Amino acid sequence: MNKILSSVLVAGMLLSVGVTSAMAIGGASGAKIDYAVQGQLGELVVNPYDIAPLTAVIKDGGYSIKNASVRIVPKENGQEIKYKVANGELKTHGGIPVFGLYPNYVNKVEVEYTKIYKGKEEKVKEVYEIYTAPVFADVSGMKGQKGVFFDKIEVIKKPTDKFKDRLYFVNNFQPKTGKGTKVVWNNPTGGALEWNYNPQIFIIDTTGEIRWYLEPSKIYNLKSAFNAGVMMGFKQNDDGDLTWGYGQRYVKYDILGREIFNRELPAGYVDFSHSMDDSPNGNYFLRVANANLKRHDGKNVRTVRDVIVEVDKNGQVVDDWRLYEILDPYRDNVLKVLDQGAVCLNIDAKAGGHTLSEDDLAAMDTNDKFGDIVGSGPGRNWAHVNSVDHDAEDDSIIISSRHQNAIIKIGRDKKIKWILGNPVGWGDKFKDKLLTPVDSKGKKISCGENGAICPGFESDKGGFDFTWTQHTAFKIDEKSKGDIIYVSAFDNGDSRGMDQPAISTMKYSRAVIYKIDQKKKTVEQVWEYGKDRGFDWYSSVTSLTEYQADKNSVMVYSAVAGMQFDIATGNPTGLPSPHINEFEWGAKEPSIEIKMTNAMGYQAWPFSIEKALSK
Known part of the structure; x- marks a missing residue:
């Protein structure tokens, strides 16, 4: 019972x-609904997809809504963010997406929308108050990492009216930590996992306020080989969403943090870094490496930063460009003059100013030392490709090869169309591909046999210089037509003139734009900036120059300017101070300048909230 x-x-x-x-x-x-709501709609969800803490969604509350707009009320003397919301975005997120909230602040958010209920439409205007937490990021523990993403930010030159509404997407990272050194590829060593740094990804306005950041812990893990690496190659696609890669992954998310895809690289490839380009046909071009190459000497290696793979929207491999088969992986002229203290992200001040000798390189070829080391031949860092740009007009790719000091265009047939770089060391089969420098009247400019003594650029005299250890070679589609194309690049300037200067402070970097006649195989330098700023603006590695069609402007990020070292120990005494500059087309001085103190920079570019949410 x-x-x-x-x-x-x-x-x-x-x-x-x-x-x-x-x-x-x-x-x-x-x-x-048994929770508090502020207005006529449903619940407020801050950080709706767990990786973008300065975003929110005001849920629709079961109503049909349309024609919404959002305004983040700015702080005193702050920058207004205001945008319309596409009706498709309202349905995708189940409410009104909110972007641009200030951290650690009670934000006032004005929303307007049309509410449809029982067949009747009502126009509504409301104010929501949304609190957000302070910016959070994993830290290295080093005293230089104050302020989370940067110690301080200075608006050196306030924006002109044309640029005062800009938002800048910043792709930085913190130095190595104890967590990140636990996982490294070791068969052979090197590759993307040797670059295993926590990401620091954020958007700032023109007053220097953070208005969005990525909190990566849900999609990133320093201790996991297939969920770590350096987040690089961020780009806002034409559809407004973000693509990038890290380590063994390439991904796409919207600005609220909603995952569109997050995939491992195709099995035959490893070690994404630097660049992921989207094509008008919906495909993606990724800078990767070969997962397993049998060299001519019978040795199996992972290659290093020398393969471009094209994948379709579903991740199926369409094609690849194996640069060790297209270029000469044993062209070592540039390798001998690189500053070994700054080989891209492998910055070692104790090796500053040192170069590799003929014997050093020869010794490598007689041993099995492979991986992310400067050296010739597949399996070593002979090419160091740091950008790829698909030219859909003739279905070619334009690459920037740092360790060849060259910008190169290669067709779908894997044939080289042209090479923009100094002529030293190129074999006979490449010599007819080298572009000839000319002035504005088409007259040939003599740069000497090694291309190192071109006259300095003067707009009224038509000077010229090649790029040296450059980054981000991008075709400017809007200025190009047929065989006449414009290409932008950030000329970092290490090994300038195929040499190291007597004093390191003689180095300088430039943002530069070239006009190329692809039929005549000539190149004219039409704009530069940075030479007069000298060593203070010098970035030995990383950085970006890119045309912006919406304002007919040129965006420049000198990403590791101002890095300082202790001369006795060679250790850094602080992180660099990256500079954001944006220029009117053809202008000699920037329309805005922002400086971040104590930040390890990679790239930055203008972000469009209209493209992201109003499309």
Whole structure:
């Protein structure tokens, strides 16, 4: 009897719990809301997809809504963010997406929308108050990492009216930490996992305020080989969404953090870094490496930063460009003059100013030392490709090869169309591909046999210089037509003139734009900036120059300017101070300049909230 009674009581309790739970989530009472709402709509969800803490969604509350707009009320003397919301975005997020909130602040958000209920439309205007937490990021523990993403930010030159609404997407990273050194490829060593740094990804306005950042812990893990690496190659696609890669992954997310895809690289490839380009046909071009190459000497190696793979929207491999088969992986002229203290992200001040000798390189070829080391031949860092740009007009790719000091265009047939770089060391089969420098009248400019003594650029005299350890070679589609194309690049300037200067402070970097006649195989330098700023603006590695069609401007990020070292120990005394500059087309001085103190920079570019949410 007691057992029967106990069973009845338990059954009754379970039924009661079940009914209560059902009522809480809806059940007989419907989709009941038992939490506070501020306005006429539903609940407020901050950080709706867990990786973008300065975003929110004001849920629709079960109504149909359309024609929404959002305004983030700025702080005193702050920058207004205001945008319309496409009706498709309202349906995708189940409410009104909110972007641009200030961190650690009670934000006032003005929203306007049309609410449809019982067949009637009502225009509504409301103000929501949304609190956000302070910016959070994993830290290295080093005293230089104050301020999370940067120690301080200075608006050196306030924007002109044309640029005062700019938002700048910044792709930085913190130095190596104890966590990140646990996982490194070791067969051979090197590759993307040797570059295993926590990301620092954020958007700032023109007053220097952070208005968005990526909190990566849900999609990133320094201790996991297939979820780590350096986040690089960020780009806002034509559809407004973000693509990038890290380590063994390439991904696409919208600005609220909603995952569109997050994939491992195709099995035959490893070590994404630097560049992921989207093509008008919907395909993606990724800078990767070969997962397993049998060299001519019979050795199997992972190659290093010398393969471009094209994948379609579903991740199927369409094609690849194996640069060790297209270029000469044993052209070592540039390798001998590189500053070994700054080989892209492998910055070692103790090796500053040192170069590799003929014997050093020869010794490598007689041993099995492979991986992310400067050296010739597949399996070593002979090419160091740091950007790829698909030219859809003739279905070619334009690459920047840092360790060849060259910008190169290669066709779908894997044939080289042209090479923009100094002529030293190119074999006979490449010599007719080298572009000839000319002035504005088409007259040939003599740069000497090694291309190192071109006259300095003067707009009224038509000077010229090649790029040296450059980054980001991009075709300017809007200025190009047929065989006449314009290409932008950031000329970092290491090994300038195929040499190291007597004093390191003689180095300088440039943003530069070239006009190329692809039929005549000539190149004219039409704009530069940076030479007069000297060593203070010098970035030995990383950085970006890119044309912006919306304002007919040129964006420049000198990403590791101002890096300082202790001369005695060679250790850094602080992180660099990256500079953001944006120029009117052809202008000699920037329309805005922003400086970040104590930040390890990679790239930055203008972000469009209209493209992201108003499309």
